[in-house]
Amino acid sequence: MDTLLAVRARGITKCFGDVVALDGVDLDVAQGRIHGLVGPNGAGKTTLLGLLLGLAVADAGHLDILGTPIGRLLAAPEGVAGFVDGPGLYPSLTARQNLAALAALRGRDARTAGIDDVLDQVGLTDVADDRARGFSLGMRQRLGLAAALLTTPRLLVLDEPSNGLDPAGKKHVHGVLTRLAAEGAAVVLSSHRMDDLEALCSDVTILATGRTVFSGPLGKLAAESRELDYRLLTSDQRAASRLAHDTAGVRVVDEAATWRGADVLVVRAPTPALDDLVARIVRDGVAVREVGPVQSPLEAAFLALTEQEAAR
Incomplete structure (x- = not known):
């Protein structure tokens, strides 16, 4: 039986003026797997993540996400969540209030949205009623992950989620991502932390100057x-x-x-x-x-x- 794909990209090209950010990139991300995305600065990682989250559209190529062909509209199908360049938070609101606001934007009742559960999953229960403006980088990253978990994602797209994490925070994040994959969700994880990728990922794609230089099981690299x-x-x-x-x-x-x-x-x-x-x-x-x-x-x-x- 063929592997079910959460992401299937073929020949994806994206330009910003004269700059070619992505140059014919292919990408397969299987359901139930954690897929690492690595490359030097300027390789095109952030652009590719933005396409997966519906924040931009490709100039050429074909992209299917969760079985849905992605056209020219700035939108991702239901079931996609994550963040690029750090999560967007309301600094004057508490962690709990940030999540309640997000739930309200999606038409959900904060009392039944599972806010306490996701705060517990990422290890922020003790600071649930503290304002986000006082959070460290690692705490903001974990709150961003909690916000993504509210949607029960089938595809989770994360940009440097381990930034600023102490060992306890890293343990929480790794545990969440591993559990999501075990439950059938696909995770695309961009990071410069090779130790995180080796600990979490079954597959990896390496980008350089907008092109794919390797994509496949992590074991093939060794x-x-x-x-x-x-x-x-x-x-x-x-x-x-x-x-x-x-x-x-x-x-x-x-x-x-x-x-x-x-x-x-x-x-x-x-x-x-x-x-x-x-x-x-x-x-x-x-x-x-x-x-x-x-x-x-x-x-x-x-x-x-x-x-x-x-x-x-």
Whole structure:
């Protein structure tokens, strides 16, 4: 059975005067999945998010959202919610009053709109009656997410939702997004935080200069043939270095690097060669205390792909 798509975009082009913001972009976002959208500043991410939210229309291409073809009108179909460039809030109103005002705009009774529930979901119950003007950036982001949740979205579009979040706030936001996807909603998440994307997303699209340079499952970015830099902390760094020099497919990058106060060995290798090196180290009686990428697979792929695009 074909995967049900919340978003299907083909050849989307958007220009602002002589500036081409999006240049023939394709995008598939499956229902029940969290889809990451990444790229350097000016890549076209905000423009694409605006199209998904009905804040702009494409100059060319075809866009279906929740099964509805999107035409030339500034509108998104029912079931789409989110924000771009931060949520719009009334600073003089409390968190609860902001949500009540939004519910009223949608013709709903604030008493039955589920305001207390969404405030609890994003961890703002204790400040529900505080004015939004005193909120930190992270609290405003969470209130914006609560506003989106009031609509029970089938497609949630978020721009940098982790901005300003402390660990507790991040836990609340991650929990909400994971639950929504498990319940069948699609989430499009734009972020510069690679750790957030790797923790949450099953699929990712990388944009550079308005073009798609990668789109697909996150695991494809960490393909076994791709070389990455890894740091190794062992009980005998000299022995580990000797074995690294002798292992096919492994290149020693730094024999005297420091990581969190400890001396580590940095090597560059594809996954199979790294696995072979670790096995040889263990067989040699050396304890492997830590092994991990210097850069995450997503961050490494992002930098490589965007640098390639910029060099064209």
